[in-house]
Amino acid sequence: MTRKDIRTISIHCARCRTLLYRYYKGGRGGLVKCRPERIAEDYTAGDLKCPECHQEFARHALIEGRPAHKIIQGKVYTRGMSRK
Numbered sequence: 001m002t003r004k005d006i007r008t009i010s011i012h013c014a015r016c017r018t019l020l021y022r023y024y025k026g027g028r029g030g031l032v033k034c035r036p037e038r039i040a041e042d043y044t045a046g047d048l049k050c051p052e053c054h055q056e057f058a059r060h061a062l063i064e065g066r067p068a069h070k071i072i073q074g075k076v077y078t079r080g081m082s083r084k
Contacts, residue, residue, distance in 0.1 A: 008040060009080040013050040013057060019043050020050065020057065020076065031078055034058065034069040 011021040011031070022041040023034055044051055048058040048069060057076050058069040 007080060009078050011076050011078055013053065013055060014075055014077050015055050016050060016053040018050055018052040025081070031071055031076070031081070033061070033063055033071060036067055036069065 006024050006026045009023050009025045009031075010019060011023055011034070012019055020043055021034065021039050024038040024040055025031065026038075048060070049056050055075060056072065058071050061068050061070040063070070
């Protein structure tokens with residue numbers, strides 16, 4: 001993956017619209033998982049729950065032998081995903 005394939009996106013809670021993460025996204029696909037080392041700014045307490053409405057938006061997982069936050073579909077929405 002080259003440097004120009006990576007962009008910063010905002011990840012928000014779908015229920016209350018609170019900003020959860022600013023994240024360095026690579027690739028063209030949808031948001032399925034977040035790697036902890038790619039989180040630029042974390043606005044949560046680190047418990048994978050929204051700080052405002054306390055809804056769980058992800059689960060801890062090991063994907064390809066590395067830690068990741070597996071996103072629960074429908075719990076978040078993103079801004080900045082489109083790449084022209």
